[in-house]
Amino acid sequence: MEHRRAIDQIALPDCSKPRNPGENCGLVMFFRDFLHLTIDSLTAHRLRTFLTTLGIAVGIAAVVLLTSIGEGLRQFMLSEFTQFGTNLVAINPGRATTAGTSMGIFGTERPLTIEDAEALKRLPYVRAVVPFVQGNAEVEAGNRHRRTTIFGAGTQLPEAFSMAVGLGHFLPDDNPVTPRAFAVLGSKMRHELFGKANPLGQRITISGSRYRVIGVMESKGTVLGFDLDDTVYIPAARALSLFNRDSLFEIDVLYDEQTPVDRVVQGINRTLEERHGREDFTITTQQQMLDVLGSILNVLTVSVAAIGGISLLVGAIGIVTIMTIAVNERSSEIGLLRALGARQSQVLGLFLGEAVAVAAIGGLSGLVLGMGTAWLLHLALPALPVHTPLSYVVMAEVIAVTIGLVAGVLPARRAAQLDPVEALRAE
Amino acid sequence: MIELSDIHRDFQVGDQKVHALDxxxxxxxxxxxLSIMGPSGSGKSTLLNLIGLLDxxxxxxxxxDGQDVTALSDRQQAEVRNQRIGFVFQAFHLVPRLTAAENVELPLILAGVPPVQRGQRVEQALAAMSLSDRSRHKPEQLSGGQRQRVAIARATVMQPTVLMADEPTGNLDHKSGQDVVRILEQLSSNGITLIxxxxxxxxxxxxRRQLHMLDGRLESDSGTGNA
Incomplete structure (x- = not known):
C-alpha cells in the first residue's frame, strides 16, 4: 500500500522516534502556551471577564455560605443529641409505633415499673439501666425555696448519660424499691440553695419529704433549651410516690458497643413481653433518633444548597452567553488559527479553556467570598453555628470547573466546527 | 507538485446549486x-481555498506531492496546512491583542515547537521583513504595509513550500503594495511556490504564469513558465 504509507508520512507525526527533551510529538501544544493564549484573550476584555467571573463567584459563595450554615446547624444538633452517647435505647410505656389506635385508650396497658428496669439489668450485654421519672416540686433548704425539676433516676445515670459527679457521690445502689432518702443536686441548684457553703450532708425538703444531700453534679449546661444544672436527682422509687405515679416515664438502657443494636432490642422485647404478657411499650434506639434527625438535617442542607445552586445556574448562563458572543466576535481569528494549522480539537480546547478558566477563578473567588462571609457571620452572631467542611470546599471548586466545562462546550464546539473559509470572511 | 484533476465545488444557495468550480x-x-485572475465570483478564491486545504x-x-490530500482527516489536513502552506490575506488577519512577534509565533505554538527554538525563528522571520524593531508592537501601532509584512513573516516562519496570497495588496496604498509584491517575489525566487x-x-x-478564471472554469493559462 504505497499510497497509504505516503499519507501517513506527511500527515501523522512520528512519535516512536526518541525526541529531544522538551520537544513535542506532532501537533501538540505546550500547556504553558495554551494557558498564555487563554489568559491573553481573557485579559483583552477585562470588564466582561470580571463580570462573568463574578456571576460564578456569587453562585459559589451562596452555595458555600448556605451549606456552611446548614452543616453548622446539623453538627450542632447532632452533638446536642450524641453527648449522651449513641449506644442508648429508650423504652417508653405504650405502643406508639404500630399503625392503628393506641391500646392506651382502654387503659389496659401496664405501667413500666422499677421491677421492669431491674429485670433488664440481667440481660448480658446491658451495661446500665436507668429508670426515669420527671416532675416539678418545691425544694427547701433552710430558709431558701426554689421550685425546680426533679429527676427520679437510677443509680447508674452518670454512666448511662456520661455525666460526671463534681462533689460527693451519686445515688447509691440501694434496694431499688425502697431506697434511702438521698438527693444529688445540679450545680446551679447547689449554688441557689447553699451558695459557696458545702452542701454535703445537708438536709433539704422536697414537697414535704426530707432528703440528705450526698452529691453535686458537674455542670452540664443547657441541652436543647433544658437546663440540666437546675435540677435535683432523687431515687426513682421515691419520685414515683412523690408525683403519685405508678409508671416510669422511661427506662434508658446503655448497652455494650460491640453488641448489634438489633440483638439488644430483641432481648429487651423478650424480657418485657414475658413480664407484661404483650408488647405494650415502645423501644427507640438512639441510632433511630439520630438517623431521623440526620436525614431531616441533610434535607435541610441539600435544600439550602439547591437555593444557592440557582444563582450558580445563572452564572453558568452568563458563561454560555459570553462565550457565544466571543465565538461570534472572533470568527475571523478562529478562521486564521485553522489556516495556520490549528486542528478542530485545538480550537475547541482554547475556547473550552477560557470557559473553564473563568469558572475556576470565579469558583475560587466565590469560596473566599463565601467562607469570609461565613466567618464574619460567626463573629457577628456567635450563637449561629457555621461550619465549612473541607470536602465542601473541594466539591464547590469541582462544581465550578464542571460548570465551566458544561457551559463552554456548546460555544466551543461551534467555534471548532466553523467552516474556516466562512470564518475568515467574517469581519 | 500540485495536481488538480476535474475539481468541482458546488454551493447550495437557497434552493439553487451554484458551481463555484466547474x-x-x-x-x-x-x-x-503563478497568478490567478478573474472577476469576483469567478471562483478564484474558492480555488485558492481548495489548494490551501481550507475547503x-x-x-x-x-x-x-503525489498524495491524495482530499481524503485526509481534519487533523492531518491541519498538519499539512501548518507545515507546508503559508497564507497571506487581504485583511492581514493579525490577532489584535498579540504583538507582531506573538502573531508570527502562532504557527510555531500550534505545531508544538519548544519555546527555546521559537524565539530565534520568530526573530529571523521578522528580520527578513525588516521588522526587527517592530516586534513588540501591537498591530494597531503598525502601518498597513508593516501589518502585511508581519503576516508574511507569519506565513513563512514554518518554511512552507507553498505560499498562498489572496489579494495581498487589496488593503494597501500603491507604494506599500509594491513593497509587498517585491517581498513575495523575493520569496519566490528563493524557491517557494507562490500563488x-x-x-x-x-x-x-x-x-511568470497567469491563469484567468470565469464562471468556475479556467479561461486561459499562459502555460508552465518554469524559471
Missing amino acids: GVSLTIGAGEY RPTSGVYRL VVTHDGEIGRRA
Whole structure:
C-alpha cells in the first residue's frame, strides 16, 4: 500500500522516534502556551471577564455560605443529641409505633415499673439501666425555696448519660424499691440553695419529704433549651410516690458497643413481653433518633444548597452567553488559527479553556467570598453555628470547573466546527 | 507538485446549486510563480481555498506531492496546512491583542515547537521583513504595509513550500503594495511556490504564469513558465 504509507508520512507525526527533551510529538501544544493564549484573550476584555467571573463567584459563595450554615446547624444538633452517647435505647410505656389506635385508650396497658428496669439489668450485654421519672416540686433548704425539676433516676445515670459527679457521690445502689432518702443536686441548684457553703450532708425538703444531700453534679449546661444544672436527682422509687405515679416515664438502657443494636432490642422485647404478657411499650434506639434527625438535617442542607445552586445556574448562563458572543466576535481569528494549522480539537480546547478558566477563578473567588462571609457571620452572631467542611470546599471548586466545562462546550464546539473559509470572511 | 484533476465545488444557495468550480484541472510545479485572475465570483478564491486545504472539493482529486490530500482527516489536513502552506490575506488577519512577534509565533505554538527554538525563528522571520524593531508592537501601532509584512513573516516562519496570497495588496496604498509584491517575489525566487489571487491586472501580469478564471472554469493559462 504505497499510497497509504505516503499519507501517513506527511500527515501523522512520528512519535516512536526518541525526541529531544522538551520537544513535542506532532501537533501538540505546550500547556504553558495554551494557558498564555487563554489568559491573553481573557485579559483583552477585562470588564466582561470580571463580570462573568463574578456571576460564578456569587453562585459559589451562596452555595458555600448556605451549606456552611446548614452543616453548622446539623453538627450542632447532632452533638446536642450524641453527648449522651449513641449506644442508648429508650423504652417508653405504650405502643406508639404500630399503625392503628393506641391500646392506651382502654387503659389496659401496664405501667413500666422499677421491677421492669431491674429485670433488664440481667440481660448480658446491658451495661446500665436507668429508670426515669420527671416532675416539678418545691425544694427547701433552710430558709431558701426554689421550685425546680426533679429527676427520679437510677443509680447508674452518670454512666448511662456520661455525666460526671463534681462533689460527693451519686445515688447509691440501694434496694431499688425502697431506697434511702438521698438527693444529688445540679450545680446551679447547689449554688441557689447553699451558695459557696458545702452542701454535703445537708438536709433539704422536697414537697414535704426530707432528703440528705450526698452529691453535686458537674455542670452540664443547657441541652436543647433544658437546663440540666437546675435540677435535683432523687431515687426513682421515691419520685414515683412523690408525683403519685405508678409508671416510669422511661427506662434508658446503655448497652455494650460491640453488641448489634438489633440483638439488644430483641432481648429487651423478650424480657418485657414475658413480664407484661404483650408488647405494650415502645423501644427507640438512639441510632433511630439520630438517623431521623440526620436525614431531616441533610434535607435541610441539600435544600439550602439547591437555593444557592440557582444563582450558580445563572452564572453558568452568563458563561454560555459570553462565550457565544466571543465565538461570534472572533470568527475571523478562529478562521486564521485553522489556516495556520490549528486542528478542530485545538480550537475547541482554547475556547473550552477560557470557559473553564473563568469558572475556576470565579469558583475560587466565590469560596473566599463565601467562607469570609461565613466567618464574619460567626463573629457577628456567635450563637449561629457555621461550619465549612473541607470536602465542601473541594466539591464547590469541582462544581465550578464542571460548570465551566458544561457551559463552554456548546460555544466551543461551534467555534471548532466553523467552516474556516466562512470564518475568515467574517469581519 | 500540485495536481488538480476535474475539481468541482458546488454551493447550495437557497434552493439553487451554484458551481463555484466547474471541472478545473491544473498542475503547478514546485517553485512556480503563478497568478490567478478573474472577476469576483469567478471562483478564484474558492480555488485558492481548495489548494490551501481550507475547503474540500465536491468531486475531483487533489494531489499534493503525489498524495491524495482530499481524503485526509481534519487533523492531518491541519498538519499539512501548518507545515507546508503559508497564507497571506487581504485583511492581514493579525490577532489584535498579540504583538507582531506573538502573531508570527502562532504557527510555531500550534505545531508544538519548544519555546527555546521559537524565539530565534520568530526573530529571523521578522528580520527578513525588516521588522526587527517592530516586534513588540501591537498591530494597531503598525502601518498597513508593516501589518502585511508581519503576516508574511507569519506565513513563512514554518518554511512552507507553498505560499498562498489572496489579494495581498487589496488593503494597501500603491507604494506599500509594491513593497509587498517585491517581498513575495523575493520569496519566490528563493524557491517557494507562490500563488497570488488578484483582480489587479498590473500585479497579476508580473507572474511568470497567469491563469484567468470565469464562471468556475479556467479561461486561459499562459502555460508552465518554469524559471
